Amino acid sequence: MEIAVISGKGGTGKSSISAAFATLSEKVVLADCDVDAANMYILFNPTHEEEQVYIGSQKAVIYYSLCTNCGLCVDYCRFNAISFINNKVEISEISCDGCKLCSRICPTKAITMVDSDKSRMYSGTFRNGKMVYGRLAPGEENSGKLVNIIRDKAKKVSKENNLNTIIIDGPPGIGCPVISTITGVNHVVIITEPTISGLHDLKRTIEITSKFNLKTWVIINKYDLNVEKAYQIEKYCSSINIKVAAKIPFDAKVVEAMVHCKSIIELNPSSEISHLIKNAYTLITNG
Amino acid sequence: MIKSAKIKIAIASGKGGTGKTLISTNLFYVLQQQNINATLVDCDAEEPNDLMFFNGEKRKSFEVTQKVPVIDDNKCTFCGKCYDYCNYNAIFILPPAKIIKVIEDLCHGCGACTVVCKFNAISEKDVSLGTVTRFLITEHTSIIEARMKIGVFSPVFVIKAAIKEAGNDGIIILDSPPGTSCPFIHTVVRADYVILITEPTPFGLSDLKQSVETLKTMNKTYGVIINRAGLGDNTVYEYLNQENIPLLMEIPFDKTIASHYSKGELLSEFQPELKAQFISMFNLIVEKYGNSSN
Numbered sequence: 001m002e003i004a005v006i007s008g009k010g011g012t013g014k015s016s017i018s019a020a021f022a023t024l025s026e027k028v029v030l031a032d033c034d035v036d037a038a039n040m041y042i043l044f045n046p047t048h049e050e051e052q053v054y055i056g057s058q059k060a061v062i063y064y065s066l067c068t069n070c071g072l073c074v075d076y077c078r079f080n081a082i083s084f085i086n087n088k089v090e091i092s093e094i095s096c097d098g099c100k101l102c103s104r105i106c107p108t109k110a111i112t113m114v115d116s117d118k119s120r121m122y123s124g125t126f127r128n129g130k131m132v133y134g135r136l137a138p139g140e141e142n143s144g145k146l147v148n149i150i151r152d153k154a155k156k157v158s159k160e161n162n163l164n165t166i167i168i169d170g171p172p173g174i175g176c177p178v179i180s181t182i183t184g185v186n187h188v189v190i191i192t193e194p195t196i197s198g199l200h201d202l203k204r205t206i207e208i209t210s211k212f213n214l215k216t217w218v219i220i221n222k223y224d225l226n227v228e229k230a231y232q233i234e235k236y237c238s239s240i241n242i243k244v245a246a247k248i249p250f251d252a253k254v255v256e257a258m259v260h261c262k263s264i265i266e267l268n269p270s271s272e273i274s275h276l277i278k279n280a281y282t283l284i285t286n287g
Numbered sequence: 288m289i290k291s292a293k294i295k296i297a298i299a300s301g302k303g304g305t306g307k308t309l310i311s312t313n314l315f316y317v318l319q320q321q322n323i324n325a326t327l328v329d330c331d332a333e334e335p336n337d338l339m340f341f342n343g344e345k346r347k348s349f350e351v352t353q354k355v356p357v358i359d360d361n362k363c364t365f366c367g368k369c370y371d372y373c374n375y376n377a378i379f380i381l382p383p384a385k386i387i388k389v390i391e392d393l394c395h396g397c398g399a400c401t402v403v404c405k406f407n408a409i410s411e412k413d414v415s416l417g418t419v420t421r422f423l424i425t426e427h428t429s430i431i432e433a434r435m436k437i438g439v440f441s442p443v444f445v446i447k448a449a450i451k452e453a454g455n456d457g458i459i460i461l462d463s464p465p466g467t468s469c470p471f472i473h474t475v476v477r478a479d480y481v482i483l484i485t486e487p488t489p490f491g492l493s494d495l496k497q498s499v500e501t502l503k504t505m506n507k508t509y510g511v512i513i514n515r516a517g518l519g520d521n522t523v524y525e526y527l528n529q530e531n532i533p534l535l536m537e538i539p540f541d542k543t544i545a546s547h548y549s550k551g552e553l554l555s556e557f558q559p560e561l562k563a564q565f566i567s568m569f570n571l572i573v574e575k576y577g578n579s580s581n
């Protein structure tokens with residue numbers, strides 16, 4: 001069973017709740033798919049058993065010894081990545097999208113494509129099972145491809161080790177990486193906060209999950225910061241038949257747990273929040 | 288001095304939810320109160336929220352588009368050249384069955400297929416990636432919002448168009464997308480100064496380090512605001528000290544701040560001491576890094 005934890009916007013406490021789910025009792029596979037801000041490894045300090053290079057994209061590079069400065073590549077590049085700087089063609093690494101067109105049309109074959117190979121996928125063991133996570137190198141396009149590779153690996157690890165549950169800590173937002181994270185999972189849990197944008201962000205996220213016909217749950221985190229907005233969120237969820245699996249109050253203990261590199265379940269198993277998270281998890285996994 | 292300044296300041300953080308919106312909107316509000324010519328560009332195109340804190344009047348709105356190929360089955364000889372040239376696997380071809388299709392979601396609009404087709408079978412159409420909208424807030428201030436369509440491969444084009452729309456005059460605040468991937472880079476590359484927002488926790492520190500490393504390779508100048516100070520531990524402070532990174536401001540954790548924010552209220556409206564701090568921080572940044580040419 002795959003359970004994906006996502007949120008429309010970052011900072012809703014998604015990681016803390018994923019971490020709590022991952023430490024409830026049974027051993028699990030934890031997949032950190034928030035590749036742009038991978039955080040789970042900080043809490044769980046997993047062993048590195050495997051490391052895999054992920055090639056996210058390519059960049060064009062000019063060999064000036066071959067270049068005649070004809071300017072053809074400048075005209076063809078649709079990403080405005082090539083321009084004349086001091087009468088010499090130059091490619092901006094930031095703007096290059098890696099389409100390879102310049103390299104194909106250059107009459108003197110002066111342009112080659114170089115792999116961006118700084119992103120990684122790791123897998124290993126942590127205190128409550130196995131863990132797979134990725135780290136996207138700065139400046140890479142977060143296309144969801146790395147997310148797919150992590151999920152495939154997590155499934156393989158789950159089979160090999162007989163661990164039936166995969167908890168996925170997903171990326172924030174509504175882009176391609178989120179879609180890669182949730183496609184085909186058994187449950188999606190959306191973490192939301194009762195802020196001015198909370199309901200709006202939640203609606204956009206539900207738009208995606210309903211497109212894929214996924215079993216969706218909502219957890220309202222820090223609901224007591226604005227009880228009225230929390231109520232609006234609840235009302236909205238019930239109007240479209242989505243279950244609110246938990247309403248969790250604000251508690252500084254959650255941050256304290258993080259500082260101690262623990263989940264709230266590990267730091268304070270008998271706290272109210274731990275109970276609420278446990279109940280939510282039981283509800284989701286039986287639902 | 289600050290009134291005649293020309294500067295682009297990016298507000299960024301390694302992950303979402305550290306208070307980037309809170310700080311961008313409050314900085315903007317403080318400038319607005321001082322009658323300074325200012326523009327806030329909401330570059331967080333996946334979930335733009337800045338506008339929720341203000342009442343704006345819509346002035347201008349346009350779609351940001353990209354080209355996508357359209358293949359004419361009657362002219363196509365199924366030679367497969369376009370498939371070879373596409374570096375994004377956006378063309379699906381089955382010559383024996385005479386099937387050819389463009390997978391629009393994967394297409395980046397690079398034009399390579401059109402260039403290579405010798406049979407004139409490919410034309411192009413525009414598809415929308417999102418919108419850029421300008422709202423007038425007061426006489427001297429406006430908000431420009433970049434809003435990406437759901438599922439588009441990258442928000443970068445919409446972000447770039449929004450920043451371009453802001454022009455070069457006055458103080459321009461860029462509320463950056465979270466993270467350090469492509470959208471972040473394309474935003475901060477245009478900034479004269481970057482303010483990084485972080486929390487004093489292990490997650491905050493790890494994200495901050497990654498942002499700092501990235502800004503270093505880009506040769507940007509930057510400082511840090513610690514939000515929710517008081518929660519968490521000391522490691523972020525130690526890191527700033529050790530790396531000689533200026534700590535611009537601290538915003539204490541306070542449940543009432545969080546609750547005001549949740550209602551869409553602006554902090555600086557009821558916390559005069561924060562307002563004063565924002566202003567002096569601004570003066571400092573403008574004095575040192577203003578009037579550059581990005």
Ligand code: SF4
Pocket residue numbers: 062066067068069070071072073074089105106107108109110111
């Ligand atoms: S097309 Fe080739 S030869 Fe011409 S300017 Fe570009 S790199 Fe140089």
Ligand code: SF4
Pocket residue numbers: 059060076077078079080081082091095096097098099100101102103397
């Ligand atoms: S690979 Fe494509 S995007 Fe990069 S410089 Fe060449 S033509 Fe431009």
Ligand code: SF4
Pocket residue numbers: 358362363364365366367368369370387403404405406407408409
């Ligand atoms: S290159 Fe032109 S003719 Fe050849 S398969 Fe593509 S569209 Fe058809």
Ligand code: SF4
Pocket residue numbers: 354355356372373374375376377378389393394395396397398399400401
């Ligand atoms: S425009 Fe570029 S990305 Fe799109 S189908 Fe053609 S070759 Fe592929």
